[in-house]
Amino acid sequence: MGRRTPLYDVHVALGARMVDFAGWDMPLSYDGPADEHRAVREHCGIFDVSHMGEIELRGPDAAAVCQELTVNDVRRLEIGDGQYTLLCNERGGVIDDLIVFRTGPERYLLVVNAASTEKDLAWIIARAGRRAEVVDRSAELALLALQGPDSELALRTLTSLMLNGLRPFAAVEGRVAGVPALVSRTGYTGEDGFELLVAASDARTAWDPVLDATRRRDGRAAGLAARDTLRLEAGLPLCGTDMDESTTPLEAGLGWVVKLDKGPFIGREALAMEASRGVPRRLVGLALDEPGIPRHGYPVWNDGTVVGTVTSGTRSPTLGTFVGLAYVTSGVSAPGTVVQIEIRGRRVPARIVARPFYRRVRREG
Amino acid sequence: MEFPDDLHYTKEHEWLRLEGNDGLIGITDFAQDALGDVVFVELPAVGATLTQGQTFGVVESNKTVSDLFAPVTGRVTAVNHVLRDEPERVNRDPYGEGWMIRIVVNKREEVDGLLDASGYRAFVATEQAK
Numbered sequence: 243m244g245r246r247t248p249l250y251d252v253h254v255a256l257g258a259r260m261v262d263f264a265g266w267d268m269p270l271s272y273d274g275p276a277d278e279h280r281a282v283r284e285h286c287g288i289f290d291v292s293h294m295g296e297i298e299l300r301g302p303d304a305a306a307v308c309q310e311l312t313v314n315d316v317r318r319l320e321i322g323d324g325q326y327t328l329l330c331n332e333r334g335g336v337i338d339d340l341i342v343f344r345t346g347p348e349r350y351l352l353v354v355n356a357a358s359t360e361k362d363l364a365w366i367i368a369r370a371g372r373r374a375e376v377v378d379r380s381a382e383l384a385l386l387a388l389q390g391p392d393s394e395l396a397l398r399t400l401t402s403l404m405l406n407g408l409r410p411f412a413a414v415e416g417r418v419a420g421v422p423a424l425v426s427r428t429g430y431t432g433e434d435g436f437e438l439l440v441a442a443s444d445a446r447t448a449w450d451p452v453l454d455a456t457r458r459r460d461g462r463a464a465g466l467a468a469r470d471t472l473r474l475e476a477g478l479p480l481c482g483t484d485m486d487e488s489t490t491p492l493e494a495g496l497g498w499v500v501k502l503d504k505g506p507f508i509g510r511e512a513l514a515m516e517a518s519r520g521v522p523r524r525l526v527g528l529a530l531d532e533p534g535i536p537r538h539g540y541p542v543w544n545d546g547t548v549v550g551t552v553t554s555g556t557r558s559p560t561l562g563t564f565v566g567l568a569y570v571t572s573g574v575s576a577p578g579t580v581v582q583i584e585i586r587g588r589r590v591p592a593r594i595v596a597r598p599f600y601r602r603v604r605r606e607g
Numbered sequence: 608m609e610f611p612d613d614l615h616y617t618k619e620h621e622w623l624r625l626e627g628n629d630g631l632i633g634i635t636d637f638a639q640d641a642l643g644d645v646v647f648v649e650l651p652a653v654g655a656t657l658t659q660g661q662t663f664g665v666v667e668s669n670k671t672v673s674d675l676f677a678p679v680t681g682r683v684t685a686v687n688h689v690l691r692d693e694p695e696r697v698n699r700d701p702y703g704e705g706w707m708i709r710i711v712v713n714k715r716e717e718v719d720g721l722l723d724a725s726g727y728r729a730f731v732a733t734e735q736a737k
């Protein structure tokens with residue numbers, strides 16, 4: 243038996259197919275990932291992502307420690323701001339990607355991947371030394387992700403917070419369905435949406451009304467399968483799958499996150515070197531010309547030689563086409579380049595395409 | 608879990624429905640449930656020849672990739688192309704709109720060697736007990 247979020251019983255009661263994910267028993271899908279995917283693209287969907295980790299840094303030097311550990315620039319953060327960032331090792335390899343919120347003058351909350359929470363914590367404690375208080379809040383917090391174009395309309399019925407003024411990556415504290423929450427305009431689906439950080443003991447109290455509000459907007463509960471196809475269509479890399487300690491943010495197309503000029507941080511020298519020399523390989527989008535699912539580890543061919551490796555792939559529910567992500571040598575990384583994906587011994591024709599595969603249509607007003 | 612009485616079954620969890628000399632082939636309710644949500648089905652072209660026990664395609668779920676095995680020998684006369692865009696039909700209706708291929712059955716005697724519904728039900732019970 244794996245670890246369970248505070249909402250495990252809710253998922254089982256909803257008839258979810260449960261699956262092991264990084265040691266957690268998580269809902270893969272409730273009524274079928276295709277419908278859940280579509281609900282998030284067209285209306286909204288609610289995900290339990292309480293398996294994700296939350297690590298807080300506190301103290302007068304918390305900002306300095308955060309600045310040293312992460313590649314983005316935390317000095318840009320006012321209280322209530324969040325930013326996408328990465329933990330890298332000295333070689334510039336990606337330990338994890340995360341969102342850091344500044345929750346107080348001397349408080350930073352890092353929301354990290356479930357699979358790497360323990361590794362991150364050990365790394366942060368080793369690096370922070372005694373300069374900051376490092377608190378693992380993963381067990382005491384639950385995280386709900388409400389995603390989709392109607393998320394604001396759904397959430398508005400449950401809170402007096404001014405959601406329309408909440409910018410992307412900003413966070414605000416307030417009550418949702420009577421429960422104290424940190425509400426941020428963040429997500430992992432390529433849609434507008436919110437993430438609600440609540441006490442684990444309040445998870446159930448928050449979930450039920452949020453699910454009701456979601457359903458009133460023709461939305462539904464959504465599981466990890468839909469989450470994966472949504473993020474992949476949006477071209478968002480998954481840490482541990484599309485990047486790891488052997489790949490760098492520059493190779494993954496996340497150079498915009500890395501602030502080489504912000505001052506010293508772990509991995510800076512290696513990344514600065516790679517930036518000046520040029521990256522040897524790039525994470526690119528793949529569009530297959532024939533049906534087939536490119537899977538992690540499948541070779542990518544060009545002109546009779548292997549030029550890279552697939553990291554993720556799926557049939558895009560929105561586009562109806564077969565897409566993937568792969569690292570290929572920089573020389574063949576330009577959009578339009580013809581490649582072949584080796585799927586069970588057969589080379590399936592494909593093209594390199596720009597990410598994302600899907601871009602949301604912004605609604606007016 | 609449903610195992611219709613009018614079907615013939617394999618231990619690899621395919622079903623065969625005889626319609627005159629034709630046979631309709633798909634995977635069982637047990638198979639779709641064990642696979643999880645099906646995201647892709649790779650099927651042979653019309654005109655291809657199947658040999659009993661040989662692979663004729665692949666079914667992929669978001670958990671795994673599995674071969675499809677021919678219940679009997681025959682020639683493919685139709686393929687359920689709808690599965691390309693709606694592979695979830697295999698989960699939703701494995702014996703109906705989730706059918707995979709239609710063949711002309713060459714060796715009728717091969718059908719006699721397949722499991723009937725009660726035999727397959729018993730086989731599944733032993734598989735689940737493992």
